[in-house]
Amino acid sequence: MDEPVDAVVVGAGPNGLAAAVVLVAAGLQVEVIEAAPTIGGGARTAELTLPGFAHDVCSAVHPMGVASPFFRAFDLARHGVDMRQPEVAYAQPLDGARAGLAWRDLDRTVDGLGADGAAWRSLVGPLAERWEQVVDLLLSDFRHPPLHVGTAARLATRLLEQGSPAWNRRFSGDVAPALLTGVSAHAIAPPRGFAPAGAGLLLASLAHGVGWPIPAGGSQSIVDALAAAVLAGGGRIRTGSPVHALAELPPARAVLLDVSPRSLIELSRGALPPSYEGWLRRFRYGSAVCKVDFALSGPVPWAAPGCELAGTLHLGGSRAEMAATEADVHAGRHPDRPYVLASQPGVVDDGRAPSGQGTLWTYAHVPNGSTQDLGEAVTAQVERFAPGFRDVVLHRSVMTAAQEAEHNANYVGGDIAGGAPTPWQMVMRPAPRWDPYRTPLEGTYLCSASTPPGPAVHGMAGLHAARRALRQVFGDRRDPLELVRALR
Template identity: 70%
Template sequence: MSREPVIREPGPAGSGRGGIDAVVVGSGPNGLAGALVLAAAGLEVRVYEAADTIGGGTRTEQLTLPGFWHDVCSAVHPMALASPFFRAFDLSRHSVRLLQPEIPYAHPLDGGRAGLAWRDLDRTAQGLGVDGPAWRSLLGPLVERWRPLVDTAMSDFRSLPRHPGTALRMALRVLEQGSALWGARFRGDVAPALLTGVGAHAIAPPRAMAPAGVGLVLAALAHAVGWPVPQGGSHTITRAMAAELTRLGGRIITGERVDTLAQLPPARAVLLDVAPAGLLRIAGDLLPGLYRRQLRAFRPGGAACKVDFALAGPVPWAAADCARAGTLHLVGSRDEALAAERVVAAGRHARRPYVLAVQPGVVDAGRAPVGRHVLWTYAHVPNGSPRDVSEQVIAQVERFAPGFRDLILAKHVVTAAQAQRHNPNYVGGDISGGATTLWQLMMRPAPRWDPYRTPLPGVYLCSSSTPPGQAVHGMSGVHAAGRALRHRFGVHTDPLDLVASAVSGHGANAA
């Protein structure tokens, strides 16, 4: 390994002759968002991707049978409408259609019942009976102020909140739902299960601060902007980003794995869309000892075993309205969800695991041949698990949709242990970029004032292992690129203004 980083000293932006201005390693949403910010500032940018196709966690492939299109990881995208980056980028300008299920998510219960989160907050509350007013009072203020809520949730967690009133409302609700008070406002069993199913997206026991925060933001967005499904698959999002990057002069090189900084061409800034383990692998002994120890102490989170199904027909849900939902949380009651997640957090497999299911055919019939359907699922399992839990997944679906098993034409399984071979950022099958604890969410990847800037001059981390963390939002890349522009090129323009101006055709060149 080279003992010197391949970083050029700062100079006037755009003058990187003999090298290039900036290199990005990884073409996931965060890497591409960072590359777009840099290119929008007039810099020469090159992206390196180890896989043969771009996208990271936003790929779409025919995993089971010809004509059945499955999202490899992410499938539903509220942040494609809500994230500050995507609001600036505006996917609709790039011919990406985000299709809205009538019911963003549902939570089936035994006995043919289900909690239904409609786009309309009042309709949802009406369906929750005695707990309707409690649901409205919990989420209504967040729905009304969804933009400042998202801006706060998508921040770098190092600045004072720009919207302190919204931040306080959110904090009080997180304290309630992340503690023993989490059931105080509810009297029935449907509303608590409906909310807990969303919080469990964090792959952590939901009665804790960080998962509660994740759940409240996602639940509010279901009513504010919906949980859309991209027509044609999640890969349309990163394809649109890559096309815009190319238009701005950037280059993307696929099929080239970066193992050391010495492999990269001379550049004045390097953004790494990699997990802390990837940074250790790439930078190695160039990093100071304390920082290496901090990265090694970074904890991966719970993991997912992904199971995709090709089906002969739609899933026969016992609760009929579930057929109108894009996303379903299959675990049963709030107590069952909490117990299942605690078992996984303890390193064991739940007998009845939490299963997240997406049926894109509700709004996108083109995902499968006429009359056929695809079902996207994953089950929560311990990190590093080699176990194929597809039978447990089928049993959970069958529990709420009798006859499901008879519809299966083919299935495709990726265990947690196999997921890391597909995407090195999924350490042990952790698709969240690290354990979702309050400390690690705020202080990822290490307790430093600037979480993106590494001790190596000009080298920045921009993966979901930096704030704001998991989901397809691009903001880790935006924050890292903003630092690089200020530190290395003397550009102080708001990164989101650069993106919005470039996309609108104004061709802003802040450099």
């Protein structure tokens, strides 16, 4: 029989590992159990195309790795992770060899946007100046938000504008609105909505506040640092160990689950109260992604100057085009020209590929459960903004949305966001409860992206759930961020 421990964490993704870090920092005996052969969840790195070419399996670019309260306390640099900053955080290529460029420097971005530069500054500048407060608000548990009243008001007015038919009111050209819409589309939902607008404003402000860094060696370095902290604190990590029922877990006073609501139902084996299980069954999963990775013989030949400096690119054309494309996906249709999110890590990390060669990481948005291989459609969309791209492609690897779900059980139907980003589900995920992390099962907590604050590699769902477990199970009311800061 397994030895008893204080706490068991199921799932070694960023949130599960963040929860484990908090718990070991509190002096508890913790065991992490992961079904996959390796840790990482949505932050793995592997050779997906050719030998010597390292690709991030899911997440690739990490503004939250330096901005979220958890990672500000953990300090990845202190734990050996080299977060490298591209000169251009993200770019929005447009037809006609034009592009909007979000430089780290707000002034340089404003200068490049011409007549709409002042509009960009007035929209994004006040949030970038207060990025820590913006992050603290949007990565809270939405039950105990910090009292940043002025920043909350600024954020709310901009959400109302960019999430409504007034979203074009301040712009006169097509570059600046496309630049913001490309970021908002990270939410994998029609961009003119409150949740996508919030994602866009947050990420745009972070581009100028902390940048959009890329970890040297790949996203795996982030989770490896978290795992090392768990082990250094006396915790254990077991990989290649699928869990089929909560009863299979080692005896523990607390159980934290980095799993989807659907998996929670399966693991509970009928032990959940019908009302709570009913909410989990009604939980809506969102649109999905088809992942396409490229091994390249050289740099991507972008037509628009400046794109070669960008760590991230949004390939979707104009604001109107991206809105129409995302509406198609939301309605269950595959657009001819999909929105493509791309990253070229080689701009700051030439160790991802053999000398003189490179990689391109991309996602295309597709309907949930899609089995379509969008390799050719993605290639054509890159070629649209980088004529001659096909000539530098050595190999292409595709993972459909359905295959994403097989690769990671939390990606239900290929939804990498842990649930549809509706205003209701961003706050009341996975169920309308004052404590969204505590389940009705004694000592059992949910800490995945299906709880507030939602998706991204920020560790905050793990931290919020671990805070509850410390207080409610162990009577420990210490600030978990202070515990994490004290780690060595």
